Amino acid sequence: MSQEVTLAPVSTSVLSDRILTMQESQTIAMAKKSRELAAQGVDVINLSFGEPDFQTPQYIKDAAKAALDEGYTFYTPVPGYPELRQAICDKLKRDNNLDYKNENIVVSTGAKQSLANAVLSLVNPGDEVIVFAPYWVSYTEIVKLAEGVVVELVGSIENDFKVTAAELEAAITPRTKLIMYSSPCNPTGSVFSRDDLAAIADVVARHEQVHVLADEIYEYINFVGDHASIAQFSDIKDRVITVNGFSKGYAMTGWRVGYIAAHKDIASACEKIQSQITSGTCSIAQRAALAALKGGRASADEMVEAYHRRRDLVLEMAKEIPGLRTPTPSGAFYVFPDVSSFFGKTAPDGQVIENAYDLALFILRDAHVSCVDGRAFGAPNCIRFSTAAADEKLRDAFTRIKKSLATLV
Ligand SMILES: Cc1ncc(COP(=O)(O)O)c(C=O)c1O
CATH class of the missing domain: 3.40.640.10 (Type I PLP-dependent aspartate aminotransferase-like (Major domain))
Known part of the structure; x- marks a missing residue:
């Protein structure tokens, strides 16, 4: 029979300076928040991960x-x-x-x-x-x-x-x-x-x-x-x-x-x-x-065709959202709009959007779309959306984001 052992909690004082000064990965932290929301039954669209949505090719x-x-x-x-x-x-x-x-x-x-x-x-x-x-x-x-x-x-x-x-x-x-x-x-x-x-x-x-x-x-x-x-x-x-x-x-x-x-x-x-x-x-x-x-x-080229199409789809939808300044990415599978025009605005629940992190949390809470704020990338005015998701998901996500951002005053 297994015996239950209670371990004393580790005091942070025993940890090295090296680990105490290290940031937890923001991309992983945001994905965790969106999983928590999804576990409550909310239909969350996860655009925070830097991961292809394709299966590895069969060969x-x-x-x-x-x-x-x-x-x-x-x-x-x-x-x-x-x-x-x-x-x-x-x-x-x-x-x-x-x-x-x-x-x-x-x-x-x-x-x-x-x-x-x-x-x-x-x-x-x-x-x-x-x-x-x-x-x-x-x-x-x-x-x-x-x-x-x-x-x-x-x-x-x-x-x-x-x-x-x-x-x-x-x-x-x-x-x-x-x-x-x-x-x-x-x-x-x-x-x-x-x-x-x-x-x-x-x-x-x-x-x-x-x-x-x-x-x-x-x-x-x-x-x-x-x-x-x-x-x-x-x-x-x-x-x-x-x-x-x-x-x-x-x-x-x-x-x-x-x-x-x-x-x-x-x-x-x-x-x-x-x-x-x-x-x-x-x-x-x-x-x-x-x-x-x-x-x-060859298999990579097929996936790139999809990423290219999705980039164009997202850019077109992002262009229709007042306040987003979205440069055209030449590669990878992200868009990285500057969102500073929303700083200082207030959400319907009274929360003031002070920075990109607040905006990313608002988008998750209100539009149920997860993204990552730019601080972790050294760009505090921006947020990152992954475009490695199915076309319908991207369409749905940016429709929701547009609606939510329009409620900020
Ligand atoms: C720019 C960049 N370099 C390296 C990596 C790490 O790649 P790997 O999965 O091979 O460790 C990533 C993964 O997101 C990345 O975006």
């Missing part, structure tokens, strides 16, 4: 089933199976015209781990890390974990939220070790063109101590044409760590496979950290990822 699932039958159940090499790393090199050549060997590739348990490995490998306590804002929520927390100093560099809405080379030049100091960004960007959907990156690469080339962590996880979800990688600029290639993965392009969020491509010394450092923390990524997920790459881009 990838079949490869995972085969992996089990073929006996892929043992520990895997820490940086990933050699066949998978070779397939990643082939992809980088095919899609990005980048030459890498297996020694440059480290496969990890999601691109999130790849980012953490890279930051922990490069950043010493006190080093400055320039994070282009708006940014993906985990960047700043990972830098803090490495005891780096976060320097937020905000791209203006007039420039499609993109940081310019001149702004970067002005922000670099002798302590700057790394710059971090995503393109296509979560949360804004903006995409750096080859010319934008050429100008940024010129700045980086002038500062020998500066490295670039280029997060290209949304590479395939691009509505404006060719994807450009900053590692393509050969004079800084050895200082660029390109991060990519399978979660978004192949709808494989739950499988947890990401990777870096980098100079072999940096790749070895990432491997060393990973060897002490998680070891190699799940054997079955790696075999599935290998099949995904061998299948090329």
Whole structure:
């Protein structure tokens, strides 16, 4: 018979400063609130998650089933199976015209781990890390974990939220070790063109101590044409760590496979950290990822068609909502309107909307649509809606939002 044991509550004083200063992920917190409401029987439309609503393509699932039958159940090499790393090199050549060997590739348990490995490998306590804002929520927390100093560099809405080379030049100091960004960007959907990156690469080339962590996880979800990688600029290639993965392009969020491509010394450092923390990524997920790459881009292209259509649908509906200022995203699956025109207004229940968080809560309470406010992305005037939902859901959501926002006075 099991014995019930009552554990004394853990006092926060026993926890490390590292954990006490870390923010809980806002995207996960909002999703939790919307689940609570849904559990009470409310019909909530969840647009807070950064997750494709598609199933993983069948040929990838079949490869995972085969992996089990073929006996892929043992520990895997820490940086990933050699066949998978070779397939990643082939992809980088095919899609990005980048030459890498297996020694440059480290496969990890999601691109999130790849980012953490890279930051922990490069950043010493006190080093400055320039994070282009708006940014993906985990960047700043990972830098803090490495005891780096976060320097937020905000791209203006007039420039499609993109940081310019001149702004970067002005922000670099002798302590700057790394710059971090995503393109296509979560949360804004903006995409750096080859010319934008050429100008940024010129700045980086002038500062020998500066490295670039280029997060290209949304590479395939691009509505404006060719994807450009900053590692393509050969004079800084050895200082660029390109991060990519399978979660978004192949709808494989739950499988947890990401990777870096980098100079072999940096790749070895990432491997060393990973060897002490998680070891190699799940054997079955790696075999599935290998099949995904061998299948090329066709399944991703089908999903992108849907994301493109949904983006247009949402933009059209958002345009009809007075007070939302919604730039056109060039990629990823989000819209990121500026909502500051609602600050200071009052809801029918008397609540004053002081900021984007209040507005996000009002939209959840009144329209039953969940979204994420921009504070966690370094953009306190904005809120993020995911467009990775069925067309009818998006139509319904934006009809409800329009009706609710019209009640604010
Ligand atoms: C910009 C960005 N980078 C990295 C990740 C993490 O991806 P993964 O699921 O591979 O860990 C996400 C996931 O939302 C993301 O939006």
